[in-house]
Amino acid sequence: MKEFLCGSVFFGMFISVFAYEIGLLIKKKWKLAILNPLLISILLVMIFLILTGTDYEDYSTGAKYLSYLLTPSTVCLAIPLYRELAQLKKNWKAIGIGVLAGVLTSLGSVLLLASLFGFTHQQYVTLLPKSITTAIGMGVSEELGGIVNVTVAAIIITGILGNMIADMVYSLFRIQEPVAKGLALGASAHAVGTVKAMQMGEVEGAISSLAIAVAGIITVAGASIFANFL
Amino acid sequence: MKYMKQFCIIMGISFFGELLKFILPFPIPASIYGLILMFGALLSGVIPLKEVESAADFLVAIMPMMFIPAGVGLMAEWDSLSGIWLQLLLIIVISTVAVMAVTGRITQWLIRHDRKKGGMEK
Numbered sequence: 287m288k289e290f291l292c293g294s295v296f297f298g299m300f301i302s303v304f305a306y307e308i309g310l311l312i313k314k315k316w317k318l319a320i321l322n323p324l325l326i327s328i329l330l331v332m333i334f335l336i337l338t339g340t341d342y343e344d345y346s347t348g349a350k351y352l353s354y355l356l357t358p359s360t361v362c363l364a365i366p367l368y369r370e371l372a373q374l375k376k377n378w379k380a381i382g383i384g385v386l387a388g389v390l391t392s393l394g395s396v397l398l399l400a401s402l403f404g405f406t407h408q409q410y411v412t413l414l415p416k417s418i419t420t421a422i423g424m425g426v427s428e429e430l431g432g433i434v435n436v437t438v439a440a441i442i443i444t445g446i447l448g449n450m451i452a453d454m455v456y457s458l459f460r461i462q463e464p465v466a467k468g469l470a471l472g473a474s475a476h477a478v479g480t481v482k483a484m485q486m487g488e489v490e491g492a493i494s495s496l497a498i499a500v501a502g503i504i505t506v507a508g509a510s511i512f513a514n515f516l
Numbered sequence: 517m518k519y520m521k522q523f524c525i526i527m528g529i530s531f532f533g534e535l536l537k538f539i540l541p542f543p544i545p546a547s548i549y550g551l552i553l554m555f556g557a558l559l560s561g562v563i564p565l566k567e568v569e570s571a572a573d574f575l576v577a578i579m580p581m582m583f584i585p586a587g588v589g590l591m592a593e594w595d596s597l598s599g600i601w602l603q604l605l606l607i608i609v610i611s612t613v614a615v616m617a618v619t620g621r622i623t624q625w626l627i628r629h630d631r632k633k634g635g636m637e638k
């Protein structure tokens with residue numbers, strides 16, 4: 287049985303999609319912000335793997351094909367962006383300044399907190415790209431001499447957290463403009479934040495996907511400057 | 517047959533994104549090059565919106581589940597996280613709230629400021 291599961295392509299895919307379905311059902315039933323379908327499905331798969339003594343590598347044999355779809359899907363984020371071209375044209379100045387402010391806040395807050403906690407230079411640069419999309423973040427971390435695996439972990443935790451807390455942060459800070467909501471989700475929580483923005487509306491989703499690309503590119507330059515500060 | 521052509525275009529652009537990543541020296545992933553290429557193709561009219569729309573909407577709709585394997589992957593990174601997990605979590609929580617609030621507030625203020633100014637000119 288174990289040998290079969292190790293080689294199975296659809297085992298990992300099936301339990302991932304099945305766990306997400308359960309996550310959606312739980313969310314529908316209780317409607318609490320903390321019951322995030324993505325978080326629930328990740329925890330369910332982890333519990334399942336631990337209880338059955340399955341290695342992550344065996345799960346990953348099939349589940350990795352789900353991740354391969356991320357590249358074409360990110361390419362497709364251009365479609366909602368194109369449909370919302372009018373919003374982009376009308377608000378390009380606000381969007382540009384907003385993303386820049388977001389990137390500076392991200393880098394600045396990591397600098398402040400890392401020096402507060404007495405982090406080493408290596409630990410600090412590992413966290414600098416935490417708010418941007420995984421593929422760019424890995425490159426930045428590697429370039430600056432960070433621990434790439436920890437960077438990837440931090441990026442994923444940041445994304446899931448941003449996805450979970452967006453509704454709360456927006457009502458707390460009275461952020462109501464669809465463009466501002468989408469931009470803030472993309473700049474703080476990359477593609478996992480965009481997933482949440484898509485659920486809020488087409489404008490939010492479109493602007494959020496734009497923010498991923500712009501914040502990612504600004505961070506490449508900004509992180510290499512901020513790396514000198516600690 | 518509609519979907520075949522649409523998926524073909526999307527896979528084609530993803531491939532060109534990979535090619536750009538291979539040629540250019542920047543730490544920018546294939547997916548971002550692809551996004552820019554696709555946006556440019558739509559803007560210039562090389563690819564009409566209806567030629568990719570259905571397949572693209574489907575892929576975007578099922579995107580959340582593509583993050584599950586990476587999330588479960590945190591399990592395998594536990595050894596490198598165990599020493600600093602509390603500080604790491606604190607930094608992530610504080611910084612993410614700060615980025616979200618600052619980006620949202622500034623953008624909202626600028627949009628409303630522009631709108632008010634535009635309204636007065638009329």
